[in-house]
Amino acid sequence: MNTDLQDYSHKRFNILTGEWVLVSPHRAKRPWQGQNESVSNEVRPTHDPNCYLCAGNTRINGEVNPDYKDVFVFTNDFAALQSNSKSFSLNNGLFKAESETGICKVICFSPDHSKSLADMDIDAINKVVKVWQDEYKLLGANKAINNVQIFENKGAVMGCSNPHPHGQIWSQSTIPNEVEKKDNQQKAYYLKNKSSLLGDYLKQELEAKERIIFENDDFVVLIPFWAIWPFEAMIAPKRTYKDITQLSEKESRAFAEAISVLTKVYDALFACSFPYSSGIHQAPTNGEDNSHWHWHMSFYPPLLRSATVKKFMVGYEMFGTPQRDITAEQAAQRLRDLVK
Numbered sequence: 001m002n003t004d005l006q007d008y009s010h011k012r013f014n015i016l017t018g019e020w021v022l023v024s025p026h027r028a029k030r031p032w033q034g035q036n037e038s039v040s041n042e043v044r045p046t047h048d049p050n051c052y053l054c055a056g057n058t059r060i061n062g063e064v065n066p067d068y069k070d071v072f073v074f075t076n077d078f079a080a081l082q083s084n085s086k087s088f089s090l091n092n093g094l095f096k097a098e099s100e101t102g103i104c105k106v107i108c109f110s111p112d113h114s115k116s117l118a119d120m121d122i123d124a125i126n127k128v129v130k131v132w133q134d135e136y137k138l139l140g141a142n143k144a145i146n147n148v149q150i151f152e153n154k155g156a157v158m159g160c161s162n163p164h165p166h167g168q169i170w171s172q173s174t175i176p177n178e179v180e181k182k183d184n185q186q187k188a189y190y191l192k193n194k195s196s197l198l199g200d201y202l203k204q205e206l207e208a209k210e211r212i213i214f215e216n217d218d219f220v221v222l223i224p225f226w227a228i229w230p231f232e233a234m235i236a237p238k239r240t241y242k243d244i245t246q247l248s249e250k251e252s253r254a255f256a257e258a259i260s261v262l263t264k265v266y267d268a269l270f271a272c273s274f275p276y277s278s279g280i281h282q283a284p285t286n287g288e289d290n291s292h293w294h295w296h297m298s299f300y301p302p303l304l305r306s307a308t309v310k311k312f313m314v315g316y317e318m319f320g321t322p323q324r325d326i327t328a329e330q331a332a333q334r335l336r337d338l339v340k
């Protein structure tokens with residue numbers, strides 16, 4: 001391990017976005033006198049009659065959820081994107097706007113209100129993966145949809161309004177900012193080197209073994225070299241696949257195992273239900289070849305030093321560039337030590 005990276009302030013380059021992150025390892029020793037978040041020790045029931053996501057309950061629009069046993073998907077009752085939005089544009093000097101259409105869905109991972117992905121077994125998580133695959137294929141086949149974004153917000157600190165285990169899919173007519181950055185970076189590298197940017201990066205990571213948390217035959221779980229959030233992590237397939245529909249049955253289960261391992265060590269780190277936002281970045285569904293893409297799943301958790309101390313993106317980070325104190329290598333070691 002390069003000791004300079006552990007002792008001195010420096011910048012690290014994110015190969016997938018083309019942006020930099022400032023790393024300040026010496027600041028990790030400073031005393032904390034900031035805000036402490038409250039920790040919820042609430043024991044949730046397996047079924048909450050007041051939860052609009054639980055099986056058999058009535059949602060706000062009057063629809064009744066089926067008595068589902070595994071995974072349940074429905075169109076979001078409060079969708080951020082409208083499929084029937086009027087087509088319009090504004091181009092008035094420096095005032096620019098364009099209409100945007102899309103389809104938003106909610107995915108309940110389990111009928112058990114008390115669980116999270118960390119509490120579910122690998123077979124149950126694999127059923128979620130199967131639904132992700134089906135929805136990506138179904139939505140992506142719609143000619144009006146050019147990108148399918150699968151994500152989860154876990155925990156009240158991440159703005160999650162309902163603790164029932166669930167995620168979302170926002171599919172839309174254009175490619176959003178973060179996906180476009182990664183599309184451009186991967187395409188430029190592929191055209192120049194005739195190989196996968198993320199695939200080549202994974203080979204280097206597997207050789208270095210400094211930031212690997214876990215691996216099985218088909219997937220790697222690691223802290224990216226350029227991570228921004230203290231315990232940010234990535235799950236990526238060892239083979240170059242542009243989207244999750246290309247996974248075999250064996251690989252699908254290996255992906256579920258990787259999710260299980262990561263979410264369990266997260267919960268073990270500070271002995272709490274670990275909050276995060278996670279998302280799968282994969283090839284746009286815009287009808288292009290997109291063979292330069294190597295899909296991956298990222299986890300952005302806000303906790304910094306304990307279950308009550310979180311990382312804030314403020315000040316310099318809002319006006320300059322993202323910054324972190326604990327290094328990616330230190331974070332990986334702490335999580336790796338918790339893998340059972």
